[in-house]
Amino acid sequence: MLTSKNKKIGTLMSNNLDKLFTEFKSKKLNLPNRIVMAPMTRFFSPDGVPGQNVADYYRRRVEGGTSLIITEGTTVNDPVATPHPNVPHFHGEKALAGWKNVVDAVHKAGGKIMPQIWHVGMARRADEATHKDLPNASPSGILHNEKKIAEPLTTEEVENLIKAYAESARAAKEIGFDGVEVHGAHGYLIDQFFWGQMNKRDDDFGGDQVDRATFAAKIVAAIREAVGEDYPIVFRFSQWKQQDYEARLATTPEELGAFLKPLADAGVDIFHCSTRRYWEPEFEGSSLNLAGWTQKLTGLPAITVGSVGLNNDMMSAFKGESSGTRSLDDLGERLDADEFELVAVGRALIQDANWPNKVREGRMDELEDYSPKSLAELV
Secondary structure: OOOHHHEOOOOOOOOOOHHHHOOEEOOOOEEOOOEEEOOOOOOOOHHHOOOHHHHHHHHHHHHOOOOEEEEEEEEOOOOOOOOOOOOOEOOOHHHHHHHHHHHHHHHHOOOEEEEEEEOOHHHOOHHHOOOOOOOOOOOOOEOOOOOEOOOOOOHHHHHHHHHHHHHHHHHHHHOOOOOEEEEOOEOOHHHHHHOOOOOOOOOOOOOOOOHHHHHHHHHHHHHHHHHOOOOOEEEEEEOOEOOEOOOOOOOOHHHHHHHHHHHHHHOOOEEEEEOOOOOOOOOOOOOOOHHHHHHHHHOOOEEEEOOOOEOOOHHHHHOOOOEOEOOOHHHHHHHHOOOOOEEEEOHHHHHOOOHHHHHHOOOHHHOEOEOOOOHHHOO
16 A cells, blocks of 8 residues: 555545435435445456455455445456456356355445446457457447448347347346446447447447437347346446547537437436546536536436546556545535435545545545556555
């Protein structure tokens, strides 16, 4: 861990965080507080199978005060879904047995947990992944710069992928997870269907912005059919892409509302709205962030995420840049204003499993700057 000289004593002093530690109640999900562990990719599951170390990792976050764990991305049953052999699968007997152990550990500690199910699509680098001889899956076989490097998925292949998501969600319910999150953000497969630069299809899965949401909406609908009406479905989306930080799916609230409607109608219960910095407004003329607009437009609970407790965004960490601590006062103000219902914490919680308890107890002087580390140190 970091030494005391790295601590920013007093910089996070906040007196208006009471709501962060109140119960969240919805028709399908009840939590003792509003802190969610954001999904953060790790490479600790050899051959896609999570071991006891993964169970211990998530258990420690619950013991530290997190109410809901959303796991690292776990891949659906498609040979080119995964970016790396050590990223966990969410299919197959061994992987699901490993996840059952994780669920039991989290529940025993008093927490709740959902897997994030995922397909990386064109973001897969074959030289680092399994099945190196197979082409990547994508809506149109083109990169964000519109360079074609593969054939598009056939309609039949798209339908098979929809079934793969539903099968993973069904497995999540069967082994005891408390819900499921669908990863539709950050330029991965579902997001590639959303993004006009990568989706040039002329069938039901292409077209305008609303039509390009068809793939995701059919995934959600298939999951809803597989898990029933009472099982929570969370959907994560973003405007930005790892390929283009300035990319936008919607430039106005009206466009955002039109984009979200088919997803909500298909069965999403909670939207997880990924931004690089949660305090930045989404559209001119309003201080609402992406989660704020999403909750306002859909009437559904939203999770905000993006550099909570830190002053530098996640992508800067990939460049080796540290992040200082940042006041949580505005977070409390936004919660009190009912802008969003839940708060996902990523790097601050990965580095310090006890971050929620320290905040709840007012131990702000113990919160630390974030320094990028090797994944092996993040326990």
